[in-house]
Amino acid sequence: MKIVQRANPFLSRSAGTQARPFRTGFRVSCAAQGFTKEITHETNGPKPKVGDLVHVHYTGKFTDGRKFDSSHDRGQPLEFRVGKGMVIRGWDEGVLTMSLGEKAVITCQPEYAYGAQGFPPVIPPNSVLVFDVELVDIKN
Numbered sequence: 601m602k603i604v605q606r607a608n609p610f611l612s613r614s615a616g617t618q619a620r621p622f623r624t625g626f627r628v629s630c631a632a633q634g635f636t637k638e639i640t641h642e643t644n645g646p647k648p649k650v651g652d653l654v655h656v657h658y659t660g661k662f663t664d665g666r667k668f669d670s671s672h673d674r675g676q677p678l679e680f681r682v683g684k685g686m687v688i689r690g691w692d693e694g695v696l697t698m699s700l701g702e703k704a705v706i707t708c709q710p711e712y713a714y715g716a717q718g719f720p721p722v723i724p725p726n727s728v729l730v731f732d733v734e735l736v737d738i739k740n
Contacts, residue, residue: 634712635690637697638705641734645700648738650683654695655737661730668722668729677736688713691731698735706731 648654655677659670671678680686682695690708698704710716710726718725 633693634709635694636707637694638707639702640705640732641701641703643699643701645702646738647699648682648696648735649740650696652682653679653739654682654735655679656691656695657734657736659732661732663728663730688729690729691733695733695735698733700735700738703732703734706733 657671657677659667659672661667678687683692685692687695688708690706690712693712694704694706694708708729708731710728713727713729714723714725716725718727723729
């Protein structure tokens with residue numbers, strides 16, 4: 601039995617539109633979507649669908665490399681229903697493009713993270729955030 605962390609209120613944000621597919625093995629810049637995804641470990645596993653329960657290990661950093669949050673520090677992955685607005689928009693759309701076991705760096709522009717309000721006192725307003733993400737489990 602896996603022990604997982606429930607959806608983290610620190611990452612909560614309402615979702616936007618549904619994600620578009622990515623070509624694996626490439627760095628993808630999605631200016632229209634407000635985030636980029638760089639695959640660091642490619643797999644051919646299944647991809648989650650909107651509403652699936654996913655388990656994700658991650659480390660969140662600012663663009664200067666300072667860490668602000670990590671599931672690894674807690675020893676358990678984050679659990680959330682993908683595409684349902686339980687996490688920031690960059691995650692909702694980015695994780696939908698990942699394959700089981702894939703590792704990627706998702707960089708979120710402010711409008712796909714915490715926007716002009718930030719997440720005081722941890723995330724300043726209009727912050728670009730960088731996440732090292734691993735999709736470790738998918739349940740329907």
